[in-house]
Amino acid sequence: MLEKRLHAKQREDLILDILKTTGFVTVSEIAKRSGVTEMTVRRDLDQLATRDRLIRIHGGALHPDNRDSSEFAAIEPAVNERANINLAGKRAIAQRALQHVAAGEMIALDLGSTMQTFAQLLGDLDVRVITCSLPVASRLAHSRTEVYLPGGRIAGLEPSVSGPIAIEHLNEYWIDTFFLGCSGVSAEGFFDYSPEDTQIKKALIRRSKRKIALVDASKFGRASVAHIAPLSGFDAIITDANPGKDLEAHLKANNVALEIAVGS
Amino acid sequence: MLEKRLHAKQREDLILDILKTTGFVTVSEIAKRSGVTEMTVRRDLDQLATRDRLIRIHGGALHPDNRDSSEFAAIEPAVNERANINLAGKRAIAQRALQHVAAGEMIALDLGSTMQTFAQLLGDLDVRVITCSLPVASRLAHSRTEVYLPGGRIAGLEPSVSGPIAIEHLNEYWIDTFFLGCSGVSAEGFFDYSPEDTQIKKALIRRSKRKIALVDASKFGRASVAHIAPLSGFDAIITDANPGKDLEAHLKANNVALEIAVGS
DNA sequence: GCGTAAATGTTCTTATTTGTGTGAATACAC
DNA sequence: GTGTATTCACACAAATAAGAACATTTACGC
Numbered sequence: 001m002l003e004k005r006l007h008a009k010q011r012e013d014l015i016l017d018i019l020k021t022t023g024f025v026t027v028s029e030i031a032k033r034s035g036v037t038e039m040t041v042r043r044d045l046d047q048l049a050t051r052d053r054l055i056r057i058h059g060g061a062l063h064p065d066n067r068d069s070s071e072f073a074a075i076e077p078a079v080n081e082r083a084n085i086n087l088a089g090k091r092a093i094a095q096r097a098l099q100h101v102a103a104g105e106m107i108a109l110d111l112g113s114t115m116q117t118f119a120q121l122l123g124d125l126d127v128r129v130i131t132c133s134l135p136v137a138s139r140l141a142h143s144r145t146e147v148y149l150p151g152g153r154i155a156g157l158e159p160s161v162s163g164p165i166a167i168e169h170l171n172e173y174w175i176d177t178f179f180l181g182c183s184g185v186s187a188e189g190f191f192d193y194s195p196e197d198t199q200i201k202k203a204l205i206r207r208s209k210r211k212i213a214l215v216d217a218s219k220f221g222r223a224s225v226a227h228i229a230p231l232s233g234f235d236a237i238i239t240d241a242n243p244g245k246d247l248e249a250h251l252k253a254n255n256v257a258l259e260i261a262v263g264s
Numbered sequence: 265m266l267e268k269r270l271h272a273k274q275r276e277d278l279i280l281d282i283l284k285t286t287g288f289v290t291v292s293e294i295a296k297r298s299g300v301t302e303m304t305v306r307r308d309l310d311q312l313a314t315r316d317r318l319i320r321i322h323g324g325a326l327h328p329d330n331r332d333s334s335e336f337a338a339i340e341p342a343v344n345e346r347a348n349i350n351l352a353g354k355r356a357i358a359q360r361a362l363q364h365v366a367a368g369e370m371i372a373l374d375l376g377s378t379m380q381t382f383a384q385l386l387g388d389l390d391v392r393v394i395t396c397s398l399p400v401a402s403r404l405a406h407s408r409t410e411v412y413l414p415g416g417r418i419a420g421l422e423p424s425v426s427g428p429i430a431i432e433h434l435n436e437y438w439i440d441t442f443f444l445g446c447s448g449v450s451a452e453g454f455f456d457y458s459p460e461d462t463q464i465k466k467a468l469i470r471r472s473k474r475k476i477a478l479v480d481a482s483k484f485g486r487a488s489v490a491h492i493a494p495l496s497g498f499d500a501i502i503t504d505a506n507p508g509k510d511l512e513a514h515l516k517a518n519n520v521a522l523e524i525a526v527g528s
Numbered sequence: 529g530c531g532t533a534a535a536t537g538t539t540c541t542t543a544t545t546t547g548t549g550t551g552a553a554t555a556c557a558c
Numbered sequence: 559g560t561g562t563a564t565t566c567a568c569a570c571a572a573a574t575a576a577g578a579a580c581a582t583t584t585a586c587g588c
Binding site: 007169 | 286398416417419423429
């Protein structure tokens with residue numbers, strides 16, 4: 001996977017970084033991404049476990065905060081940032097989304113924590129990525145993937161490129177698959193909080209052959225501020241729980257595949 | 265990589281520079297990039313380690329800020345700041361550079377830790393900023409300043425936009441003042457380690473009415489790999505210590521103002 | 529030019545890290 | 559429960575990095 005083998009400390013950083021964003025790592029994932037044997041990864045994990053940096057489990061490791069939620073939740077309720085909400089779900093979704101990525105393709109990644117998780121997993125695949133999100137771009141910067149950013153003004157809660165310049169620049173790219181993130185999904189389609197960002201999302205939809213939405217279950221049935229696009233035209237929704245009969249029917253009617261990812 | 269062998273101090277600079285941006289160097293990487301034997305690099309690293317400029321590990325070295333996080337990780341989880349080398353000097357330089365910024369202007373910021381410090385201070389000034397550096401852009405994203413990024417491929421030790429697309433997009437901007445960062449200054453002008461980045465720097469120089477270099481004193485007299493620009497054409501150099509009579513004379517001959525910032 | 533000291537390179541040995549094959553342990557479906 | 563597929567851990571082999579001692583080159587004074 002990697003031409004270069006990562007050194008001990010780099011692997012440690014990789015492991016802890018993934019743990020921080022996704023809450024979970026597998027031995028095989030680290031092995032693949034760092035170019036070492038699973039045995040070596042196990043030794044790394046065991047080493048980190050003795051220092052309480054992670055919880056060792058069969059097949060991988062967990063973030064120490066996942067120790068046992070029941071005990072600590074009451075004492076320290078707000079330790080998990082917004083990005084850490086439903087980590088397992090986001091991770092499962094991102095993992096599933098990987099199946100829609102083929103070598104050599106140009107894919108577009110939207111904003112949001114799910115996309116950052118996705119970017120993490122995308123790691124060293126042989127693809128080109130375009131994104132407006134600075135965190136997503138930064139995560140991929142040192143990986144094997146080629147990363148492109150449109151030009152334009154930086155704005156938003158999550159630093160990202162937006163505005164008319166960005167939209168114009170996006171027209172220079174031909175995208176195979178766009179992975180959309182959003183804040184709500186209903187029968188009317190996909191929604192977002194920020195009207196500015198929807199312009200970018202709309203542009204990316206226009207430029208892409210395939211469109212796939214990555215949506216965790218908490219967003220079903222929520223129609224928030226700004227409308228991005230109708231369900232029709234999308235190829236698939238990847239989520240982590242059943243969206244309910246009603247929305248399911250609408251998806252089927254609009255020919256949108258429903259994929260429910262289960263935690264590994 | 266290099267036909268010429270770098271001297272001890274140049275290697276030292278190279279090592280610290282890479283450490284500053286990536287937090288990690290390998291012996292073999294330095295050996296290749298500086299054209300010396302691995303044995304020599306090890307001696308360099310050991311020497312730097314005794315001065316606490318880095319942490320020696322098997323196969324390479326780490327930035328001192330990565331000094332075993334095991335104890336502090338739980339308390340201080342996200343320490344992204346690796347650019348703490350000569351922080352006082354950088355801060356003084358950045359503070360002084362602020363005097364060259366007027367409200368309403370369009371300024372361009374280069375890459376590097378000095379620029380990140382500068383960006384931090386720039387904070388709530390009423391200016392527009394263009395930069396290729398993702399960390400610089402991220403720092404300014406939530407401030408009052410308007411931040412613009414050219415489009416293009418993300419590459420480099422410090423994630424940044426580069427390549428022909430970026431250079432083309434830069435032509436759309438009219439810049440009042442460009443603040444240059446570099447790895448070396450000599451009578452021949454400004455130098456950098458990476459040939460790719462110099463293209464961007466050259467383009468920014470062309471697009472800017474005023475050019476000011478922010479250079480900490482350790483970089484004087486170092487002519488490293490890639491030439492960026494001659495001294496002539498630059499309006500000022502801001503630094504934190506006296507550059508020595510020789511360089512001082514050259515600056516004067518080329519009509520470049522010398523400003524020495526003192527720590528507050 | 530020459531001589532000298534410092535810096536760098538070579539060679540060999542030792543230490544550390546990583547990989548491989550084996551059987552045992554674990555999880556999971558039925 | 560049983561069967562099956564992973565995953566794990568151990569011992570040893572291989573690869574890689576480090577260190578020591580000595581040879582060589584380079585820089586720089588005169």
